Amino acid sequence: MIEYIKGVLSELTPAYAVLETAGIGYMLNITLPAYEALEGKSDVKLLVHEVIREDAHLLYGFVDERERNLFRLLIGVSGVGANTARIILSSIPAPELEVVIVSGDHARLKNVKGIGIKTAQRVIVDLKDKIKPAEEALLLQPSATSDTYDEALAALVMLGFARQQSQKVLKKLFDADPSIKVEQAIKKALAML
Numbered sequence: 001m002i003e004y005i006k007g008v009l010s011e012l013t014p015a016y017a018v019l020e021t022a023g024i025g026y027m028l029n030i031t032l033p034a035y036e037a038l039e040g041k042s043d044v045k046l047l048v049h050e051v052i053r054e055d056a057h058l059l060y061g062f063v064d065e066r067e068r069n070l071f072r073l074l075i076g077v078s079g080v081g082a083n084t085a086r087i088i089l090s091s092i093p094a095p096e097l098e099v100v101i102v103s104g105d106h107a108r109l110k111n112v113k114g115i116g117i118k119t120a121q122r123v124i125v126d127l128k129d130k131i132k133p134a135e136e137a138l139l140l141q142p143s144a145t146s147d148t149y150d151e152a153l154a155a156l157v158m159l160g161f162a163r164q165q166s167q168k169v170l171k172k173l174f175d176a177d178p179s180i181k182v183e184q185a186i187k188k189a190l191a192m193l
Contacts, residue, residue, distance in 0.1 A: 002059070006045040012038055017061055019046060028061030029082075032090040036163060037063045051082050060086065067094040070131075077126045079119050088112050088123075093163060101127050111150070149174055152185040161193055169193055 005028070007021030014035045018025050028046055030038070038044055046061035047068045060082060062068040067089060074085035091112040092100060100108045101124055109120035149170060156166040169189045173180060180188075 002048045002050055004045055004047045005059075005061070007043070009038060009042055009044050017044075017046065019044065019061075026059060028059045029086060030061045031067065031086055033067065033093045033163065034061060034063045049082075058082065064094075070094050070097060073127050073130055074123065077119075077123050079122060084114055084119075087114060096167075098131050101131050104128065108150075111147075148180070148182050148185065151182045152189065155182070155186050156189055156193070159190075165193065 005019050005021055005026050007019040007026075009017060010020045010025060011018035012035065014030075014032055016027050016029050017034075017038060018027050020026075028048065030046075034046075046063065047065060049060040049062070049068055049071060051058040051060065060071065062071065071082075071085050071089060074080050074088060075082055080088075088109070089097065092108070099105075104124050106117065106120045106124060109115060109123060110117050112120075115123075152170055153163070153166055156170070157163050166189065169192045170185060172192075173185050173188055
């Protein structure tokens with residue numbers, strides 16, 4: 001098993017990264033949070049999870065142990081494959097996903113592309129007792145998770161702001177006014193960022 005790969009980042013896309021080490025280029029499938037963390041870097045170290053099948057040898061790369069552990073837990077759930085787990089972790093970053101699972105938020109998990117209500121329920125039932133979210137994850141989560149919050153966060157990230165910084169600003173705004181509209185939240189967040 002490959003534990004990690006350390007080398008020069010020769011190619012980076014939102015879906016994969018190519019790391020060159022000892023003259024060999026390794027393509028690792030990554031999540032969006034990993035892509036954001038790797039942007040602008042040249043020498044990197046990615047933790048690896050290997051999937052060896054009859055028809056393919058796939059590598060999945062992670063910036064931190066927390067994300068890799070969540071990935072491994074997710075693929076252990078019946079009906080969740082490696083690509084589905086990667087999509088989940090791209091849609092809901094690891095600290096938030098821990099809170100979603102522990103709080104039993106089926107609706108938030110079901111909003112991920114390709115995840116139905118039964119799969120969302122299975123993920124929560126199977127993993128609820130295996131996950132203990134960190135304190136900072138609980139602080140990042142708005143008191144009332146809503147589509148408005150998700151939409152505002154997605155807009156800020158697409159505008160180029162860091163996800164974690166955007167989450168902190170939006171949490172303040174939504175804690176102060178839970179009924180705030182998307183447009184208002186974005187405008188106020190832009191003024192605060």
